Amino acid sequence: MKQPxxxxxxxxxxxxxxxxxxxxxxxxxxxxxxQGGVRFAGTxxxxxxxxxxxxxxTRIQVRVGKCHAMSLPExxxxxxxxxxxxxxxxxxxxxxxxxxxxxxxxxxxxxAEHVLAGIKDALGKRLDKEDGSEQHVYVxxxxxxxxxxxxxxGERLDRRGYRLSSAKAPMRETLAAAVLQWMDWKADExxxxxxxxxxxxxxxxxxxxxxxxANIQHEFPFKDWDVFKAKTWQRVLEKTEAMAQDALPSxxxxxxxxxxxxxxSKENADRAGVLADLNIQQQDVCSLKPAKDGEVxxxxxxxxxxxxxxxxxxxxxxxxxxxxxxSFVGWRVAVMCPDWKxxxxxxxPVRRRLRVKHGGLWLDVLDVSSNDVWSK
Numbered sequence: 001m002k003q004p005x006x007x008x009x010x011x012x013x014x015x016x017x018x019x020x021x022x023x024x025x026x027x028x029x030x031x032x033x034x035q036g037g038v039r040f041a042g043t044x045x046x047x048x049x050x051x052x053x054x055x056x057x058t059r060i061q062v063r064v065g066k067c068h069a070m071s072l073p074e075x076x077x078x079x080x081x082x083x084x085x086x087x088x089x090x091x092x093x094x095x096x097x098x099x100x101x102x103x104x105x106x107x108x109x110x111x112a113e114h115v116l117a118g119i120k121d122a123l124g125k126r127l128d129k130e131d132g133s134e135q136h137v138y139v140x141x142x143x144x145x146x147x148x149x150x151x152x153x154g155e156r157l158d159r160r161g162y163r164l165s166s167a168k169a170p171m172r173e174t175l176a177a178a179v180l181q182w183m184d185w186k187a188d189e190x191x192x193x194x195x196x197x198x199x200x201x202x203x204x205x206x207x208x209x210x211x212x213x214a215n216i217q218h219e220f221p222f223k224d225w226d227v228f229k230a231k232t233w234q235r236v237l238e239k240t241e242a243m244a245q246d247a248l249p250s251x252x253x254x255x256x257x258x259x260x261x262x263x264x265s266k267e268n269a270d271r272a273g274v275l276a277d278l279n280i281q282q283q284d285v286c287s288l289k290p291a292k293d294g295e296v297x298x299x300x301x302x303x304x305x306x307x308x309x310x311x312x313x314x315x316x317x318x319x320x321x322x323x324x325x326x327s328f329v330g331w332r333v334a335v336m337c338p339d340w341k342x343x344x345x346x347x348x349p350v351r352r353r354l355r356v357k358h359g360g361l362w363l364d365v366l367d368v369s370s371n372d373v374w375s376k
Contacts, residue, residue, distance in 0.1 A: 004029065004041040006063040008149055011037060011056060011174070014356030018056050018178045026050050044229050047152060047222065048236040055177035055204070055214045058156055061138055061149035062087070062222075069146050070104045072114045079118025079148065087150045089224045091132030094119055100141040115139050115148065133224045154221045161217050162272035165264035166198050171302055171336075175358055176204040177214065179365055182354050183298055183334050185209075190297025191252045194285040199265030199278070201300050202254040206274035209252075211243045248277045253291060255283035286319060289327045296330040305338050313338070317345040324348065324368070332369040339363075 007028075011019045016033040023031050026049055028040040038057075042050075051060055064087060067078035088094060096119075098111035105111055115137065120127055136151035158174040179201065185191060187209030193202040207214060222228055256262055262282045269275040285303075290296075303320055305313030317337070324333055325348070337343045338361065343350070348368040355364050 004043060005047065007040050007042065007047065007050075007152075008061040008063070008147075009038045009040065009050075009054070009057045010059040010061065012058065012172070012178075012356055012358060014354065014362075015056050015174070015178045018181050019054075022054055022056055022181070023050065026053060044227065045232055045236060048233050049240070051152065051157075051218070051220055051222075052213045052215050052236065052240045054157065055208065056174045056181060058158055058174055059151065059153045060157075062152050064137070064148050064150055066148065067146050068144055069141070070144055072105065072110060075105065075111065075146060076114040076118040076121070078146070079115050080121040082118075082122065082148065084119050084122045085126070086227045087222075087225045088119065088123060088126070088135050089132055089226065090126050091129040092127060092135045092224070093130050093132070094127065094135050094137060096137045096139060098139040098141070103141045103144045105141055105144070111139055111141065133221060135221055135224075150225075152220065152222045154219055157215055157218065160214060160272070162203060162268050163198055163200060164271065165267040170198045171200045172358065173200055173204055173214070175356065176201045177208065178356070179300060179334060179336075179354070180205055180208055182365065183300070183332065183367070185298050188249050190250065190291070190295055192288070192290075192297065192299040193252060193254045194256070194283070194288050194299070195301060195303055196254045196256045196265050196280070197261050197302065199254060199261075199268045199280070201302060202252050202265065202278055202280075203269050203272045203274055205252055205300075206248060206269070206277040207272065209248045210245045210274065210277065212273070213240045213243070216240065251277060251279040254278050254280040255285070255288065257282065257284045286323055288323060290331075296332075298332045298334070299324070299328055301333070301335040303336065305342055314341055314345045317342045318347065321346040321348055324370075329370050333367070335366045335368055337364045337366050 009019055013036050016038055019038045020031055020033050023040050028042050028046055030041040032039045065082040069075035096112040096116045098108040100106050138149045140147045158172045160173050191205055196202055262280055265280050269278050303316055351367045351369055353364045353366050
């Protein structure tokens with residue numbers, strides 16, 4: 001039996017536990033989480049399945065080899081002896097990105113230069129023309145141990161392709177999907193997404209609820225690799241497409257006070273193929289109420305705040321807290337929060353929090369779901 005491939009899933013810092021859970025559900029093996037990523041093993045079948053269906057993973061890399069190197073010539077020698085012909089097709093344009101820590105080799109540009117030279121030594125005339133696909137190689141060195149990987153994703157997986165219209169301070173698709181997974185939202189539960197911005201949270205919910213694979217339209221560089229198995233890919237793709245459902249049990253309620261955000265959300269949802277699953281309206285969050293008396297469900301709030309948009313964010317969070325207490329008792333609620341001042345202003349008991357780095361800043365997703373501590 002062949003040894004499985006070794007993979008590395010790049011994720012937003014803080015989403016490692018959710019990525020681990022997602023990889024487990026997609027039948028990956030030997031899953032090991034670390035800061036900023038998750039290692040796992042599997043077959044090419046695993047790579048294709050995870051690439052198509054993972055929702056909170058930013059990028060997938062495949063290990064080409066690992067080695068110990070104390071000098072640039074030593075590194076280049078090891079790279080030359082790795083089996084690059086499996087992953088780099090004839091005429092490919094190869095780019096190398098390197099990083100290093102606590103190692104003899106620390107100059108990232110020099111490391112990248114020698115790794116590229118080693119690849120060219122290994123492949124010879126195979127790369128002479130450079131008129132083929134772009135292939136990216138990642139090198140990470142820690143304690144003089146080199147981990148060398150091929151990029152299997154191409155464009156980042158959070159760029160689903162539907163968000164061409166953008167409101168201010170858009171949320172990454174992977175983070176939106178992760179919040180939905182963290183809150184364990186199911187398609188038969190009512191969902192409100194006020195302050196929708198570009199509509200990312202609502203669109204990801206609709207895709208998830210209808211079981212439409214997150215990356216079904218994505219172009220993957222591994223389709224040009226020599227190890228690519230077209231029949232296996234087609235089988236995984238057809239099974240993934242067959243999982244999709246026609247419509248959600250009930251429409252997701254989506255709103256924003258800004259006309260531009262409403263227009264952007266509709267355009268993005270239309271491109272994603274889920275416009276019919278969303279009820280998008282222009283509405284101030286302060287007038288938000290459940291659609292029906294006695295209805296309960298999940299409300300996801302990504303409010304504007306001073307770090308992203310010029311406004312009095314603290315006052316806004318205070319007003320939002322009043323709206324939630326007055327109109328959404330009995331609901332499950334998640335609120336994105338940038339710091340303790342905004343959390344204090346919200347003035348709702350926090351049951352748990354998901355701390356994640358987004359846009360270079362750490363923020364908390366707060367689960368402030370209604371319970372007997374809430375009072376009007």
